[in-house]
Amino acid sequence: MESMVEARHCAGCGVGIQIEDPKKPGFVPSGALAKEKIICQRCFRIKHYNEVAQVSMDDNDFIQILNEIGATKALVVKVVDIFDFNGSWLKGLHRFVGANPILLVGNKLDLLPKAINTNRLVNWMKYEAKQLGLKPVDVVLCSAEKGTGIERLVEAMSTYRKRQDVYIVGATNVGKSSLINRLLKEYGEGDTELTTSRFPGTTLDMIEIPIDEKTSMFDTPGIINRDQIVHMVSPEDLKLISPEKAINPKVFQLNDNQTLFLGAMARIDFVRGDKQSFVVYASNRIHIHRTKLEKADELYLTHRGTDILSPPSGEKASMLPPFRRASFKIPPGEKKDIVISGLGWITLGTAGAWVDVYAPEGVSVLIRNSLI
Ligand SMILES: Nc1nc2c(ncn2[C@@H]2O[C@H](COP(=O)(O)OP(=O)(O)OP(=O)(O)O)[C@@H](O)[C@H]2O)c(=O)[nH]1
Ligand SMILES: [Mg+2]
DSSP: OOOOTTBOOOTTTOOOOOOSSSSSBOOOGGGHHHHOOOHHHHHHHHHHOOOOOOOOOOHHHHEEEEEEEHSEEEEEEEEEEETTTTOOOTTTHHHHSTTTEEEEEEEOOGOTTTTHHHHHHHHHHHHHHTTTTTTEEEEEOOOOTTTTTHHHHHHHHHHHTTTTTTEEEETTTTSSSHHHHHHHHHHHOOOOOOOSSSSSOOOOOOOESSSSHHHOOEEEEOOTTSSSSGTTTTTTHHHHSSSOOOOOOOOEOOOOOEEEEEEETTEEEEESSSSSSEEEEEEESSSSEEEEHHHHHHHHHBBBBBSSSSSSOOOGGGGOOOOEEEEEEOOOOSEEEEETTEEEEEEEEEEOOEEEEEEETOOOEEEEOOOO
């Protein structure tokens, strides 16, 4: 793979370069235009000062890009964040990609507990994809961060692309650009480095990376889902909420009428059912507090934002959208996860349970077959 980016587009995020308005996307000081590879001021700041990437695409821009893909013959690599599978799924992709094959990639494998059974996880993803109306040609797990699974991914891409272009698509923040950087690092030449950041909306336009003389791989901007928790918390709290390394599942043996708080981000009431385990999969830095259901309201009112119920801490806890309740009545038998999109999930025992979950309004809370 050779790395080369068209002139007058930022090599980090793909945005069109301009020298007129420092406040608008794509700005560079005019002196920088002489350089062979141009990096916009925003990318420079993200890279060197970890600044928040503010500019974002609207859905129409994204749909236009997807339509473009549908009109060409290519392999579509759909990337999801395996820690936030449902939140990062990106609905309706199959309507746009036309007859093109889709390779489904579960990235951020390094965040799951080390003991995970990856075969089972792949089958789980195949099943869930089918339920969601997608039939990928294959499913690959990887970690752009650690380099796990990259060889498998390269093999699968070369099998299924049949010498055609490859488009890397997915929701914002799933790690598309990180994945391409990893591919370039291990298989490429040159020093192209795409801009990545913990904040959504980093890549702003398509970026072409030639694979050989005839074909290319394209990084694309991720679509933004306003309901994701990342848009509701401050940058500092986002750091605490997003896991950075393998999650340590935390096991609680609960009786009914007990409650778990995940910081001030969510509340899980075990309303009725036999004693069973509640296994919490969330960032290791979210404080989990257990209490009696009858005390939960009062505790939340008086202690949210304190050491007991944080993150978010202090004032920021009360700036979250108000809690909304979702009720689940789970029959005995199968192992289920209750997912709080972007925050994590709780795997219940198999005794059957009535569980009420409170999460900030807009955050989707759902139930699925257990992933682990
Ligand atoms: N733990 C972990 N983090 C990852 C991995 N891949 C990417 N990340 C992190 O996820 C965040 C988003 O990565 P990007 O590569 O910018 O994601 P993107 O999909 O290109 O995002 P947009 O350009 O906004 O659509 C960054 O903080 C990355 O460091 C991974 O395999 N494991
Ligand atoms: Mg990107």
